[in-house]
Structures are given as C-alpha cells and as structure tokens.
Amino acid sequence: GENVEQHPSTLSVQEGDSAVIKCTYSDSASNYFPWYKQELGKRPQLIIDIRSNVGEKKDQRIAVTLNKTAKHFSLHITETQPEDSAVYFCAATPYNQGGKLIFGQGTELSVKP
Amino acid sequence: DGGITQSPKYLFRKEGQNVTLSCEQNLNHDAMYWYRQDPGQGLRLIYYSQIVNDFQKGDIAEGYSVSREKKESFPLTVTSAQKNPTAFYLCASSMTGANTGELFFGEGSRLTVL
DSSP, X not given: OOOEEEEOSEEEEETTSOEEEEEEESOTTEEEEEEEEEOTTSOOEEEEEEETTOSEXXXXXXXXXXXXXXXXXXXXXXXXXXXXXXXXXXXXXXXXXXXXXXXXXXXXXXXXX | OOOEEEEOSXXXXXXXXXXXXXXXXXXXXXXXXXXXXXXXXXXEEXXXXXXXXXXXEXXXXXXEEEOXXXXXXXXXXEOTTOSOOOEEEEEEEESSXXXXXXXXXOOOEEEEEO
C-alpha cells in the first residue's frame, strides 16, 4: 500500500523567509497530492493540490512541485508571515483507490516575527 | 449552514467500554472517512466509505467498527479491543472519492481512556 514520508517534522523560519516541506511516496500509481494546513485547535483545511499530469502549481505565495520519477513532491511558501504558523500535512492517493487518502506525518511550521 | 459535525467534542471512557463517535454531514457528499491523529504520526486512516451501505478498512482498522446506513452519517465505534484508544479522532467527507477533490473535516473528537 501507499506510504508517505514527510520532512522535516519541525521547521522554524524568520518572517519573510521561504519555507520548504518535502514528501516522498511509495506507490507509483498515486495521482493526486493535496496539502492540508491545520492551525492550532482547528480542523485541517486544503490549501493546494496537484495531480500527476502537472509538474508545478502556484497560488499566490504557495507553490507545489511534483517529481513523478523520484516520487516526491514539495510545498514552497514564500514571504512567510506569522499566520502561516501551523502544522502542514502532505497526502497521496492511488488512482485505483479513490477513497484512500494517505497522509504524511506532518510538519510544524513556526514563523517568527 | 452546511458542514460536517462531530460529537462529542470530548469523551472519557473506562477501559473495557465501547464508545461511539458521531459524524454527520449535510454537504450531500458521497464519501466519508475516519482518521486518527496522534502527535508525530500525522493522520492515519481508520475506515472510509464511498457509498451508503459500503465501507473499507484503512491502515489501522483493528479495534474499530463503522456503519454507513445513511448518506449523512458515518459513526465510529471504538471497541474494547483497541489497545491504545486515547487519541484525537477526525471525521471527513468529500463529494466523491478522495482523489477527486477536497476533504472537509469536522472539528474532531478527543477520546481519553481512564
């Protein structure tokens, strides 16, 4: 089955710097890779996603890249702000298991003013 | 006001007791999910259901049971067979499968076994 590894587990950056979170997956059949943000005491919410037919996707300060050959994908946050502080989860789902979204272990991002 | 509702928010139980967590959605979503969240382990899938009267085991189904008798409801029972049940439980739903769009999460239920 699919296995998703996420690194680092914690990340501290200065406000205005960039942050990068990396994930690897094991099942080459996976074709959908979302990223969720969970602020303290709140529910996870989707911030960006990418499908296997695309190499990169951007949404304002957030971007995700996908390398299918290496089976890894990354979240890039530029010009970080204190409100970006949260736990971020990557996830993957194989195309033939549409109901099974497998999450990484999470990265706790702290943005210091 | 559409959304996904979990109850109770906090629950305490004695060892050896079964407990049922409620999850209701009014988003008209076909698919529903139960995840367990532990520090440093991310979100681990317990069970999921893509259609009424059908569900599949996730990666950590042992000691748990579910039912999907109605589209709106997907209750999770934590049985006495679950060795380490103290955790934060999250229910989610999506329009169809997890690979077709966003999962909407409930606010979670925190279970503590005394």
